[in-house]
Amino acid sequence: MNRKNEIARREFMKTGMLASFSLPSLLSFSANAAPALLPRISAKHKTLVIIQLDGGNDGLNTVVPWGNSRYYRARRNIAIKETDVLKFTGVKAAEGLGVHTEMDYFTELFQEGSLAVINNVGYEQPNRSHFKSGAIWESGLDDAVLGSEDEIRNHTGWLGRYFDKHCAGESNLVGAYYGSSPLAMRGNAFSGTSISDLQSQPFGFMKLGEEMSMHPAFRKMQEAEKSQKGVSGNKVDFVRNVAAETQTSTDQMRKFLAEVKERGGGFPSTGLGKQLGMISELIMNGGDTRVYLAKIGGFDTHSNQAAKHAKLWKEITDALRAFMGRMKASGLANDVAVMTYSEFGRQLNENGTKGTDHGAAAPMFVIGGGVKGGIFGKPPALKGDKITNYGGLSYEIDFRSVYKSILEQYLKVETTGIISEKYPALKLF
Amino acid sequence: MSTDMERLTKKEWTRQHAAHLLKRASFSGSRQEIEECFHIGLKASVNLILNGRQPGSSSAPVRKRIEPQFLEKIPTSPNEQSDSGRKNDTFFKRHQQKLFTLQLHWLQRMLDGGGPLEKMVLFWHGMLTSSYTKVQSAGFMVRQNQLFREFAFGDYRELVKRVLLDPAMVVYLDIDKNKRINPNENFARELLEMFTLGEGNYPSKLIKKIARDIVGLKLRRREDKLPYEEIDLKGMEANSGFADQKKRLSKLIDSIFDMPVCGELLVRRLWKFYVSEDIVDEDRVKLLAHKLRKSEWKVADVLEDIFQSKAFYDRSVMGQQIKSPVQFLVQAHKETGAPIIHPQASYYAMQNLGQSLFNPPNVSGWSAGMTWINGTTLSARYELSSIMNSVMRAQDASASKHFYSLLSKNSDSGLDELIKNFNGTSLSTEKTDLFTAMAKRVKSEEHVEIFILYMMCTPEYQMC
Secondary structure (H helix, E strand, O other), X not given: OOHHHHHHHHHHHHOOOOOOOOOOOOOOOOOOOOHHHOOOOOOOOOEEEEEEEEOOOOHHHOEEOOOOHHHHHHOOOOOOOHHHOXXXXXXXXXXXXEEOOOOHHHHHHHHOOOEEEEEEEEOOOOOOOHHHHHHHHHHOOOXXXXXXXXXXXXXXXXXXXXXXXXXXXXXXXHEEEOOOOOHHHOOOOOOOEEOOOOOOOOOHXXXXXXXXXXXXXXXXXXXXHHHOOOOOOOHHHHHHHHHHHHHHHHHHHHHHHHOOOOOOOOOOOOHHHHHHHHHHHHHXXXXXXXXXXXXXXXXXXXXXXXXXXXXXXXHHHHHHHHHHHHHHHOOOOOOXXXXXXXXXXXXXXXXXXXXXOEOOOEEEEEEEOOOOOEEEOOOOOOOHHHEOOOOOEOOOEEHHHHHHHHHHHHOOOOOOXXXXXXXXXXXXX | OOOOOOEOOOOOOOHHHHXXXXXXXXXXXOHHHHHHHHHHOHHHHHHHHOOOOOOOOOOOOOOOOOOOOOOOOOOOOHHHHHOOOOOOHHHHHHHHHHHHHHHHHHHHHHHOOOHHHHHHHHHHHHHOOOOHHHHOOHHHHHHHHHHHHHHOOOEHHHHHHHXXXXXXXXXXXXXXXXXXXXXXXXXXXXXXHHHHOOOOOOOHHHHHHHHHHOOOOOOOOOOOOOOHHHOOOHHHHOOXXXXXXXXXXXXXXXXXXXXXXXXHHHHHHHHHHHHOOOOOOHHHHHHHHHHHHHOOOEHHHHHHHHHHEOHHHOOOOOOOOEOOHHHHHHHHHHHHOOOOOOHHHHHHHHHHOOOOOOOOOEOOEOOOHHHHOOHHHHHHHHHHHHHHHHHHHOOOOOHHHHHHHHHHHOHHHXXXXXXXXXXXXXOOHHHHHHHHHHHHHOXXXXXXXXXXXXXXXXXXXXXX
């Protein structure tokens, strides 16, 4: 029996049902690496880390308008009690605002001036479908060119257009994501690289690929694939492109991780904690990635919201504390910025099942990266035309103005053709 | 591609068309089935398909519900220790195991003689969806799965009525949590957006009305029991208000189906699922939606038109759909000659390819098409191909044995058959040249195994 068969059998055993109910993390983090001893690292470029809050985060229980009695009247069961709110202090614009009880690290960040809270972010004619609104956020297109969800998904995404325009000639590693291939990173020449399985199944396939590439015919076949890249734009070519890119970028990623000097560590073993741990490792070792997309789901809190929402924000707070701590200790605090967003916020009034239904505008956070800390935009007024006809919050700041600010003032690139001129940049940096 | 529903003529009908029909309307066909499908002709084949039967297969579809026996023992292995900190580990694993057992049973149905029936059931599972993760009852999921099987090619409107008051959906969409004061809008929104009218085609006040109208359903949960007859629905159905609720919901759904736009969403989803992910021509949608309404919502009537249309056999359609993970898995079993769904291969596929049966990621089911493929899932497909290669080796009537005997007789015609068997779309000349060179070098059955593994790791193999 040849080597290929042994490999196949080994793979086979490895993926056996009983043995893989939980796959151990093979990239073991050295949990005790003291942050203070980390060497200072000089960054080649700025890095953006996006945390996507999947399901529609309830903005009003995240940045809590405790100074507004309408909030308490609308939410008899699920409002965050004034005494439990972690209040922002020191700035006039922050009066009456604070964060959820679990979000203590956010008040620290606010104190030190590295947290921007952007109130009432959304867009004209808000859509309340998770999927369509998510596509709108990911596309970052001008309202005028948006169409049905299918049509939007046939366009490029805002980060994809940034890669196309400013990262031409680089590999697909400029974007790295968890979860399924994001519309946001889809450009004409880029689609981003998945890093979901770097921890759980390191390169099982590549061992197989290596075996196969030992056969001259297979190597030739691979070369033939690469030379045919992107011929006609049909579906087979799409798969062919992903195959060629996967081979290139996994090769690079493998080489990169083999030479890794700095290990992550001290990250909580939650879903987001593991993602940010891996991202920190890639950043600290000087990876080429400009934008990382991390993901946390479960925000569609139609019922019994309080406990679920608290758990989610605790997970984010703990992961972020570890992540920013690591970046600071490595001297990268100004070279890494974190942005959070969700496809929509939720309605002002709680529903009948101690939860909230789909709404519209909600706050966004931008952290680190030399951001001008503080509050952007007014606190939600919760009355009159600040409430949409179905009880969501009206938007005051367009989400594309946030994107544009990050692109122009932080990543320092020109945004014609990426974000429409209709949306002026905020001044976040 | 024209926009009408002109039919393919008898003269135009080829073996290639037969193979395409079986891939899309079922989970592909064996050599004999394709031959039989070609011989009886398009009309007769579509007739069989719309009765849930696989043309050329002697075994009839099984129409009773899947009834898995769950293992009592919870598996343990040293690996599991590493994921510590989960307090209810046992609970978690028990559910994992139940879910996987359900998956295996359904996959076997897909592989057996009822391919077309099960493909339709899979369609409904993706559209009128519920997930095990939320429902957490194997019995409820089996009931819903069986409801899809009973209606299959039948009455869409009646199915929507039935599925909404079926326990899996009641739990999945929080219908039982809807209270008269401050109603929960979850189920009302999904009913309109995902099941009937589609996004943008309904006024917000309709959501509020539905949410107000259907309140106070009660569902008592109980641990799964075998057989499923023992699932306790008394809590819901014996409730004094239940009959009224049912009547009110039925009326509401009738009024939704009376809206002219209703039906178009289903046609779009059917087109996407069976034909092409490219944007559907609106005239064609209207045409088919009209037909659907006229037939009193009988899905078979629309599919009959689709499967016999020229458009379905267009060059932009044949071999141009990216296989879903389930299609990939079931088709690979057929192609390699494995009659029994392989547990390890299936477990790997369900975990890593992006489609876990009975457990869609959200209320829109799976987004399919290009989203099936990214670096991670493509690598996982290669791994699965390697697993299927090992599965093939263990079969008595394996594809590698069959093709080895063909190739040793004549490498050209043998290769021709091999490519036909394993490739979803036509190969480039470069690749055909390479394969021809490889075919000439085949000296043993093991060489054929390696050859097949190569073929399964091509972009073309990802298509159907």
